[in-house]
Amino acid sequence: MKTTPIALTIAGSDSGGGAGIQADLKAFSANHAYGASVITAVTAQNTCAVTAVHEVPADVVQAQIDAVLRDLKPQAIKLGMLFSPAIIRAVAKALSDYDGTVILDPVMIAKSGDALLQDAAISALKSDLLPRADLLTPNLPEAARLLGTCEAEDLQSLEDQARALLDLGPRGVLMKGGHSTGATCTDVLLMGMTAPLYLTARRVETRNTHGTGCTYSAAIAAQVARGLALTEAVTSAHGYLQKAIAAADELTIGSGHGPVHHFHALWG
Template sequence: MSGNVAPPRVLTVAGSDSGGGAGIQADLKTMLALGVHGMSVIAAVTAQNSLGVQGYWELPPEAVRAQLDSVLGDIGAQAIKTGMLASPVLVEVVAEALGKAGAPVVVDPVGVSKHGDSLLAPEAVDTLRTRLLPVATVVTPNLWEVEQLTGVKVVDESGLREAAEAVLALGPKWALIKGGHLPGEAVDLLYDGVEEHRFPAPRLDNRHTHGTGCTLASAIASHLALGHAVPEAVARAKSYVTGAIARGFPLGAGIGPVDHAWSWRAS
């Protein structure tokens, strides 16, 4: 009989990216790179490539619920990450299951793709606010998603704290406000209402950044499953993503993906 021990387990609940750069595919690549066992619940399927999202189709709620019950009922998870959930009913189904899961939850409140294509129905935004964010351990909005969720518009680094406070008012334990779209150095702010941590990174001259948000949230979940506290998990995830962005590569005729295997290639 084998004496091998299973690695920590992380579940992603998100959409499938047919181009392989974001969504479920990016999540599982990140989890493998960081040494955890990745599992997936597919909430939607996209037709997507380097040029954009040509279409998406939600899975029926019963299919999403069955996947959640199957994985959590037998295997369990030491951390969970959510991404594209598409509709109010899917947000409801996922929020209900994760509220009972007993594992830290990292919510990437996906609203639009890297190319500006909508991935969340407008009527689902309020459900995301009221049902999913209150069960989140960490929520990781970019500045557009902060404005969509709270109405707060950030124009420079001084506005990150106000944005974090507005997101925390919706119920998560921690808010990680991603400042990558601001001019100058890329600074992310992590805040729980008491502790504040800033994570600066150099702005890299590389347009191939598809999947950055999915990768960061999955990396945070992976490090939480590995036993790190939230600030350390975010610091390690930020370092991993910065390396992945630096080595992002061209693919197709548009924006290529970050390199999830960069640490392997560098060793």
């Protein structure tokens, strides 16, 4: 019997549809994987701001995970907005016997600048989930916050911070360079002791970059669910995301930071 690729997202809901659970499910589908979801928080959010956050009780988060893992058997899990120490501990407990691939996107701040992770949750994230992650996918501000240092400003410091994050326990680190300046954006992938892989793309001048981090990590999870090794999955997802950003202005969504075009290959 043919195995259906299944990816699970454990993240917050974005009522505007551009990031979080909604972006993850779109990215799963666009990358040919069936998507399941566990909601950790409900946000009142649009392209301009996050105006409210309601935390889902930790026991309900764990019950959602248990229900999915008991029946659907996802090959890859993407972790996004986890919000609080209680939710992080619940997720870690629920994944203790999971033997698939875990991709951790350490969501901390929305594109609008609103906080999506409590300050008290950072230490729990580092102690309980980083050692469980097969791939950690921070952007420059998230990496700096996890390490308690300044943001990387060049390729060497990008690689240095990736190595420092590897020391915290994940099997691999994808440092995303989208917050840097210049005509190109470079991501650095480090998998253990292997040589770094540099993924470079032309910077697209657009305001519509809401949900890029969520979309990237979800696309990686989808490709892993389809059977690709992590390095190949990252390379494939990188290409998908660049096309989604390049097509973002084909959409007219809201008046702030609009979403990328997840289904650029299907409609526009």
